[in-house]
Amino acid sequence: MNHYQPEVLISSEEIELRITDLAKAISKDYEDKELVFLCVLKGAFIFCSDLMKKVSLPVSVEFISLSSYGDGMKSSGQITTDMDITGNVAGKDVLIVEDIVDSGLTINFLKSKLREKGAESIKVASLLHKPGKQKFATDIDYLAFEIEDKFVIGYGLDYAGRYREIPYIGVLNAGQ
Ligand code: IMP
Numbered sequence: 001m002n003h004y005q006p007e008v009l010i011s012s013e014e015i016e017l018r019i020t021d022l023a024k025a026i027s028k029d030y031e032d033k034e035l036v037f038l039c040v041l042k043g044a045f046i047f048c049s050d051l052m053k054k055v056s057l058p059v060s061v062e063f064i065s066l067s068s069y070g071d072g073m074k075s076s077g078q079i080t081t082d083m084d085i086t087g088n089v090a091g092k093d094v095l096i097v098e099d100i101v102d103s104g105l106t107i108n109f110l111k112s113k114l115r116e117k118g119a120e121s122i123k124v125a126s127l128l129h130k131p132g133k134q135k136f137a138t139d140i141d142y143l144a145f146e147i148e149d150k151f152v153i154g155y156g157l158d159y160a161g162r163y164r165e166i167p168y169i170g171v172l173n174a175g176q
Helices: 012-029 043-052 106-116
Strands: 005-008 033-042 058-067 080-083 093-101 121-129 142-146 169-170
Touching: 012 142, 033 043, 033 106, 033 142, 043 058, 043 093, 058 106, 093 106, 106 121, 106 142
Parallel strands: 033 058, 033 093, 093 121, 121 142
Antiparallel strands: 005 169, 058 080
């Protein structure tokens, strides 16, 4: 089976440089604090892992698995929690680590969940943002790249469960 190599939108080198910048900003802003990374599965696992390795703070990690896309290229508008946070986030400083903010629905959903669970502070780090698609107001505190409204894959992002292993961010061709 041939391995699909989509058109490069953002190279591995560019991703690494931006992650270094974000990690520096996070380390400075949370100096003398302990931070909980909330890794939003499945898409953010590679970004979260690379970001964690570059942050010079004591960090712990929690996971939540959400789905809103099914197997398509459009959000269903309904978020399903496939696996909830298992640790205690009450009184903790939490950084939501997302792969991409599109409509903003997922981030709003996560922020209210974390508030309910009693998090002390909540901020957002996202690898990508599609500002053209945003419907729900939400601030992204640490953003690596803004992109146009194209469906992207690679570096953790999938289409119908595939292509997460591609080491850069590519654009999915309609025919694929
Ligand atoms: P939102 O709730 O509309 O902001 O959507 C966020 C979620 O949609 C992300 O965490 C991704 O799982 C998914 N998503 C949005 N755009 C893309 C894309 O271009 N490629 C892959 N997944 C995407």
